[in-house]
Amino acid sequence: MTGVAAPKQGMDMTVTPTAIEGVFVIQPEWFEDERGFFFESYSKRRWEQHGLHLDFVQDNHSRSQRGVLRGFHFQNGLAPQHRLVRCTVGAIWDVVVDLRAGSPTFGRWFGIELSASNRTQLLMGPEFAHGFAVLSDVAEVQYKTTGFHNPAAEGLLAWNDPDVGVPWPIEDPTLSAKDSTNPSLAAYLANPAFHYGETA
Numbered sequence: 001m002t003g004v005a006a007p008k009q010g011m012d013m014t015v016t017p018t019a020i021e022g023v024f025v026i027q028p029e030w031f032e033d034e035r036g037f038f039f040e041s042y043s044k045r046r047w048e049q050h051g052l053h054l055d056f057v058q059d060n061h062s063r064s065q066r067g068v069l070r071g072f073h074f075q076n077g078l079a080p081q082h083r084l085v086r087c088t089v090g091a092i093w094d095v096v097v098d099l100r101a102g103s104p105t106f107g108r109w110f111g112i113e114l115s116a117s118n119r120t121q122l123l124m125g126p127e128f129a130h131g132f133a134v135l136s137d138v139a140e141v142q143y144k145t146t147g148f149h150n151p152a153a154e155g156l157l158a159w160n161d162p163d164v165g166v167p168w169p170i171e172d173p174t175l176s177a178k179d180s181t182n183p184s185l186a187a188y189l190a191n192p193a194f195h196y197g198e199t200a
């Protein structure tokens with residue numbers, strides 16, 4: 001068919017699977033001119049064109065100082081959450097850990113730098129513990145979730161569990177009181193919240 005191409009509806013994005021099934025790197029295109037930049041940080045229509053059908057219900061925003069590490073956190077099957085994470089001020093090293101018992105990548109981690117300048121986003125299913133370390137003087141992190149916050153569903157995993165072995169880029173991080181006593185992966189596995197092949 002010939003003719004005039006349909007006008008482009010907004011900017012596109014790339015969706016790149018990682019070595020861990022269920023974790024995707026999302027890179028939106030952006031427009032830049034002398035005023036600054038513009039990009040669509042989320043478009044339901046664009047996501048559906050890429051086969052991503054998720055209903056986000058909550059937006060979160062945190063600010064942290066250099067050296068802060070938050071995590072690892074997840075919500076169990078009572079209130080499962082897909083999470084779409086980005087950094088809008090500064091830079092973080094963002095990490096997920098596969099919590100699906102029986103998964104070929106159980107306990108394996110994936111990490112990526114998310115920053116205000118690279119505008120990269122990380123999408124993870126509910127079955128992943130999530131945490132990040134701040135690489136800049138200050139970092140602001142914004143993320144969307146498909147489930148509402150539910151303290152009764154909160155799950156925690158030790159940021160420094162040697163069985164996971166994340167090579168964090170900061171030493172002696174500043175942690176919340178809660179995160180300084182998080183359980184190990186072995187303790188999690190005694191009563192896992194998620195099983196490979198089952199929908200959370």
Ligand SMILES: Cc1cn([C@H]2C[C@H](O)[C@@H](COP(=O)(O)OP(=O)(O)O[C@H]3O[C@@H](C)C(=O)[C@@H](O)[C@H]3O)O2)c(=O)[nH]c1=O
Binds near residue numbers: 074130
């Ligand atoms: C996450 C969350 C916390 N809160 C409250 C609970 C508490 O009083 C206060 C601070 O909570 P926290 O210390 O748990 O915040 P924080 O350590 O930033 O928790 C976050 O960490 C990152 C790594 C994640 O993956 C997120 O899902 C979330 O768990 O905010 C909400 O009201 N809604 C929410 O969605």
